[in-house]
Amino acid sequence: MATDFLTGSDTGPRVLLRDDWDSWYDTLIRAFGGVPESTEERELWNGLTELDRSLGAWEGDACVGTAGAFSFRLTVPGGASVPTAGVTMVGVAATHRRRGVLTSLMRRQLDDVRSWGEPLAVLTASEPAIYGRFGYGAATFALSAEIDTGRVGLSVPAAADDVRLRYAAPADVLDVCEEVYARLVPSRPGMLARRPGWERLGVFDPESERDGASPLQCVVADRDGGVTGYARFRVKLGWGEAGHNGTVVLEDLAGLDPATEGALWRFLFGIDLTTTLSVRGRPADEGWQYQVSDIRRCRTRSRDSLYVRLVDLKAALEARTYQAPVDVVFEVEDDFCPWNAGRWRLSGDPKGASCARTADAADLALSVRELGAAYLGGVSLGALAAAGRVRELGTGALTEAAVGFGSTVAPWLPHGF
Known part of the structure; x- marks a missing residue:
């Protein structure tokens, strides 16, 4: 007889044990297509997994469903940092679809979040149609663009000339970049205060993730004797009959003031041997949109990002x-x-x-x-x-x-x- 996870006729969801992590994570990977991750990436997520906030649905000894909840603090309007469950690693084995596995995980998880005294649960949705029935609404949107830097000009604040940029190995300046990020967190709703260990994601750089581009590069902005911003990016060179047509792929950018942001964007627009700046997952109201000479040639687009659930x-x-x-x-x-x-x-x-x-x-x-x-x-x-x-x-x-x-x-x- 098949297990009915809605009525709990089997063990149902239970808190993840350390010895079960590999089988639990394998179930998740299979649910997302089964493409194996590198050892480095697997170890990174192993270290970030909060076992006591992670759930597995089991049928006998087999894991058939997964769900986790990172302990975040989320900035809300007014600048407060609110305890928030970052729902993650949600997957159901294809053999167990439409048997209540996901509903049982969501039921247990939201009950847990409430018991932890966290007012909010948030997630990014692989399939948005899934989570509306559990009370999640799309609350933030992310801006992406493919900017034709060969034809689009950029007008930045005059004070950008006072900003000094320098190359640095991303890992060597990780601490100062995190300090910049932390100073920005209270200024914009939706930003996450990063817990120890999360900074590693910003410099995680396996060759398999580069899509033919360079290893991760970083420039740091200095102004008035201190670090005021940074940009992390890759360069993917290309050549055509008319010459070079390389692409700058922006991974992350942060600036404490308009002058710093302007200096960083101007630098990215002007990297040699490139004619395109690829931008993903940026704030919907980011200032460069109002500094470019031709927004149409930036090919901007918007996509849903963070889903919020009031617990x-x-x-x-x-x-x-x-x-x-x-x-x-x-x-x-x-x-x-x-x-x-x-x-x-x-x-x-x-x-x-x-x-x-x-x-x-x-x-x-x-x-x-x-x-x-x-x-x-x-x-x-x-x-x-x-x-x-x-x-x-x-x-x-x-x-x-x-x-x-x-x-x-x-x-x-x-x-x-």
Whole structure:
């Protein structure tokens, strides 16, 4: 008889043991196509796995499902750093699809996250259609571009001339680059405060990941006696009948001020023997878009990035601030985490917020998925209402809430997990 994981007739999900990691991870790799990873990459993820926050679904001795949750802190509007479960390594064996394995893992995981006192769960979705039914909403979007640097000019702040750039081996300057990153984390919703060990991802450089490009290169920006930014990139040379047509592949860039950012972007635009700058996963409102001479030749595109799930609605809404005063009653639907369902009055402004259950008439009706999408300020409640996902029940409430939930900078997830 086949195991029914929804009713728990077998052992179902359980916390991962160290001795089971290899079989657990093999199940995950197989679920994502079965292409083996290098020993170096496998060891990296082994070291980052938090066993007590990872789950396996088992049928006898066989692992048939996986799910993990990294312990992150996520920046929310207002700059607070909120304990957050970074949902990761989710996979189900193809032999066990549509038997409740994923639902059982999500059920146990969200119950665990709630017990840990973490108001939020976040993830990046391999298949977005999967996670909406568990209450996750797309909250951030990432910008990618293929910039024709042979034909596109760049106008940067004059102070960029005061920034000195120098090459450095990526591993040699890892500490100072991490200091720059840490200073930027409070400034933009969606950014993750990196725990020890995560900095290694920034300089992880196996040849199999280069796609014919150079090993990882790094330039560091110095201004006023200190490091103010860095860029990590690769160069992929190419030649045609008209001459060189190489590509600069940007992996990471951070600057503490517009002058530093401008100097770094100008450098990337001007690398010898290249005519294209390939950019992936950048903030949707990044400044270079407004400095280029021809945005059409940058071939920009947007893609969903971070999905947010409010696990403890009250704590999550109280953790962030609101850019304009808001006093609104939400009627919230949440079938998967019913402790969030019902009417809630949110009162907030730029200084703080309170959220409590209420019997008052609702102003807006929506599901927890829409609250997750709007939570970081990058998706408008007004846009969700236009899509039929939010219903206005009280006159003027939608505008008030949409303005209050907004953010002056676009939320951004700096790297995957």
